Amino acid sequence: MEAWVVWMVIAAVLGVAELMSLTLSLGLLAVAALAAGVVGALGLPVxxxxxxxxxxxxxxxxxxxxxATRHIRQPPMLRSGTAALVGREALTLTExxxxxxxxxxxxxxxxARPFDPDIVIPEGAMVDVLAIEGATALVYPRE
Structure with a gap:
């Protein structure tokens, strides 16, 4: 069997192993084996x-x-849903x-409920939304 065919088989095995592990390492090694196989197919020595x-x-x-790993681990640029409400300012409509x-x-x-269960926030106060639990905002009064 010619050397370039061996490189192609190695590339295929590493590619399948990458699909199973999702580490990016084996996929990059598969690309390197593919490059070596192309060089071998061109007739260059081992x-x-x-x-x-x-x-x-x-x-x-x-x-x-x-x-690649830095780009994969980045948080989404845009918060949406209830996550977008955390950190916003709110007005209390009732106590x-x-x-x-x-x-x-x-x-x-x-x-809403206060983030600190021991405090009571009066009506009309400005508060910060610290978390959302289900359909309830956990708030804390602004200083």
Whole structure:
């Protein structure tokens, strides 16, 4: 069997292994094996094929993988749904206690309770939304 065919088989095996592990490492090694297979198909000697594999592997693992993992781990740029309400300012429409209360957050009325269950927030006070639990805003009075 010719060397370039062996490189292609190695690339296929590494590609399938990457699909199972999702680490990005094996996929980059598969690309390096593919590059070595192309060099072998062009008729270059095995030493050149190994050199291309080594260079492509190092380039992939040292340069490409850190950039790719950084992009994958970034949080979404836009918060949506209830997550977008956390940190916003609200106005209490009724007295807010641990049992009941209503606030207006950006034009919408929400049920509310104080984040600290021991405090009572009077009607008309400005509060910060610290969390959303279900359909209830957990709020804390502004200083």
């Amino acid at each position: 030493a050149a094929q190994v050199g291309v594999f080594a260079a492509a592997s190092v380039a992939g693992l040292v340069v490409v993988r850190p950039v 807010v206690t641990r049992l009941a209360g209503r606030v207006r957050i950006g034009g919408e009325e929400w049920t």
